[in-house]
Amino acid sequence: MKTHFAPLRYLASLLMLLVLFTASCGSKEGKVEGVNMLYGTESKVWKTDKELSAAGDKVKQTDAQEDERITFFANKQYNMTSPAGAVNGKYEFDQAGKKITMTPDGAAQSNTFDVVTLTDDKLTLRSPKGAELRLEKE
Numbered sequence: 001m002k003t004h005f006a007p008l009r010y011l012a013s014l015l016m017l018l019v020l021f022t023a024s025c026g027s028k029e030g031k032v033e034g035v036n037m038l039y040g041t042e043s044k045v046w047k048t049d050k051e052l053s054a055a056g057d058k059v060k061q062t063d064a065q066e067d068e069r070i071t072f073f074a075n076k077q078y079n080m081t082s083p084a085g086a087v088n089g090k091y092e093f094d095q096a097g098k099k100i101t102m103t104p105d106g107a108a109q110s111n112t113f114d115v116v117t118l119t120d121d122k123l124t125l126r127s128p129k130g131a132e133l134r135l136e137k138e
Contacts, residue, residue: 054130
């Protein structure tokens with residue numbers, strides 16, 4: 001059943017993929033530091049650096065995708081924005097398991113990603129299907 005939230009869920013999924021791809025860039029690839037690297041002192045804005053397919057091929061970003069941003073807050077809230085709109089929600093970060101679960105407000109389902117890299121300026125997320133979104137601090 002489709003609802004008026006379907007485009008927002010799609011946007012949230014795309015943004016999460018974007019975050020995964022961007023984070024995996026850099027010399028600290030594979031390093032997952034403390035959760036405070038995700039949100040800084042109170043909040044941190046991440047933008048897409050690169051997106052890779054499950055096969056490891058670079059995915060060309062549209063202008064709209066390049067304008068997407070995700071902000072993680074210390075209170076376990078997040079906000080994803082793009083030219084198409086915004087999605088708010090809650091996240092849980094499992095540092096030991098290197099996973100982040102994001103649940104958009106009003107959604108029945110959450111999205112869980114492997115955190116491949118998390119440093120002060122790089123965040124790489126990997127989807128269950130193997131696609132990566134590498135993000136960098138804005």
